[in-house]
Amino acid sequence: xxxxxxxxxxxxxxxxxxxxxxxxxxxxxxxxxxxxxxxxxxxxxxxxxxxxxxxxxxxxxxxxxxxxxxxxxxxxxxxxxxxxxxxxxxxxxxxxxxxxxxxxxxxxxxxxxxxxxxxxxxxxxxxxxxxxxxxxxxxxxxxxxxxxxxxxxxxxxxxxxxxxxxxxxxxxxxxxxxxxxxxxxxxxxxxxxxxxxxxxxxxxxxxxxxxxxxxxxxxxxxxxxxxxxxxxxxxxxxxxxxxxxxxxxxxxxxxxxxxxxxxxxxxxxxxxxxxxxxxxxxx
Numbered sequence: 001x002x003x004x005x006x007x008x009x010x011x012x013x014x015x016x017x018x019x020x021x022x023x024x025x026x027x028x029x030x031x032x033x034x035x036x037x038x039x040x041x042x043x044x045x046x047x048x049x050x051x052x053x054x055x056x057x058x059x060x061x062x063x064x065x066x067x068x069x070x071x072x073x074x075x076x077x078x079x080x081x082x083x084x085x086x087x088x089x090x091x092x093x094x095x096x097x098x099x100x101x102x103x104x105x106x107x108x109x110x111x112x113x114x115x116x117x118x119x120x121x122x123x124x125x126x127x128x129x130x131x132x133x134x135x136x137x138x139x140x141x142x143x144x145x146x147x148x149x150x151x152x153x154x155x156x157x158x159x160x161x162x163x164x165x166x167x168x169x170x171x172x173x174x175x176x177x178x179x180x181x182x183x184x185x186x187x188x189x190x191x192x193x194x195x196x197x198x199x200x201x202x203x204x205x206x207x208x209x210x211x212x213x214x215x216x217x218x219x220x221x222x223x224x225x226x227x228x229x230x231x232x233x234x235x236x237x238x239x240x241x242x243x244x245x246x247x248x249x250x251x252x253x254x255x256x257x258x259x260x261x262x263x264x265x266x267x268x269x270x271x272x273x274x275x276x277x278x279x280x281x282x283x
Contacts, residue, residue, distance in 0.1 A: 049176050052113030054137045055084045056106065056266060059174030060213055060236045060259065070240055070257050070269065078102065078270040078277050082135065082256065085115045087264050092124040095263050102131040102270060102277050104169055107156035110139040111148060114155050122156060126164060131281050133166030135211065138196065139175070141182035145195030149203065159204040159283075166281050167206035169234060170196055173216050186222035193221070197231055206283055207231050209253065217246040224248070232280065234268075253280070 079099050083090055084106035095103075103125040106115050115121070118134075125132040136152040138145075157168040172193060174180045181189060193210070200208040210227060211234040217223060228248025236256045237243050245252060254268050261267030270277050 048178070051177065052109050053086070054109055054176050055086050056082050056104075056135060056137070056171050056173075056211060056236075056256065059176060059180075059216075060238055060256075062174075070242075070255075075271070076273040078272065078274050080104070080254070080268045080270055080277075081261070081264050082106075082266045082268060083121050083264055085117050087121070088117055089120050090117075090124060091263055092128045092130070095125075096128040096130065098262060100130070100263075100267075101274055102133075102166070104133045104135050104166065104268075105156075106171075107134040107136060107168075108148075108152050109137040110142045111151045112142070118156050131164050131166060131277050133168065133209075133281075135169035135171050137171045138192075139177075139182065140172075140184055140189060140192040141175070141178075145192045145197075146199040149196045149199035149208075153200065153203045157200075159206045161283060163278060163282055166277075167209055167232075167283070168200060168204065169209040169211050170200070170231075171211045173212055173236070180216070181220035184220070186220065186224070189220050190222075190224045190226070193227070197227070209234050211236065211254075211256070212246060213237065214244050214246050221246075 078101050080102040081100050082104040105118060105121040107118055108114055122132055134157045136157055159165055159167050175182045197208045207230045209232045213236040225248030232253035233249040234254040235252045238258055242252060242255050252271055254270055256268045258267050259265045
């Protein structure tokens with residue numbers, strides 16, 4: 001009997017030690033940046049990404065697929081990248097030396113998220129010589145277009161005529177947290193986008209670039225053609241050719257052609273030589 005009691009005590013001590021190790025590991029995990037909020041969020045519990053983690057083009061492969069890389073053409077294009085908090089601190093000198101000459105950094109999402117790596121990414125690209133800009137991931141089901149445009153401008157999305165700052169981008173695409181059109185009708189979505197771009201223009205004097213994918217634009221705006229005359233198009237298509245453009249645009253300004261490029265995944269081509277990138281920066 002004493003032997004049995006000793007074995008029982010030893011077993012209990014082992015269980016307590018194992019539990020202590022598990023709790024220590026869990027505590028360490030929750031100290032990682034964003035881990036606690038992401039793990040405890042309703043979105044994470046439902047198997048969705050945590051609010052604030054959306055990135056430009058994250059829905060492209062799932063909805064439009066992925067093909068080959070762009071073919072070589074006689075048209076001169078200028079390589080660029082887009083980054084978010086997902087990339088953390090970016091090796092800007094490596095990208096510059098590889099031929100990347102411009103960059104867009106995620107600044108905000110909705111009215112609830114600011115990129116914690118924004119300063120390193122936005123200023124770091126500028127400091128190595130790149131022309132840079134900022135983008136906003138839209139969540140039209142949370143607040144109005146005007147409210148989100150103001151939040152964007154107040155948190156890194158402004159513009160200055162320094163020859164090195166590009167106009168802000170409205171990233172409007174599939175909703176990673178729910179209904180792909182954010183629960184809006186096609187007319188409601190068009191109205192929301194117009195509210196955003198009009199407010200951005202009033203605040204900065206520049207027309208925002210619109211980033212989208214043709215298939216999403218068709219589904220969620222009814223292929224509305226009213227923005228092509230004012231807002232430059234940044235189209236997402238991971239294939240050897242850019243394919244069909246959304247209605248209203250006869251050409252694209254920027255093409256996001258892959259999410260698996262070197263150094264950082266999202267690589268883009270500006271439709272023109274570097275002087276055209278500078279022209280867009282100068283307004």
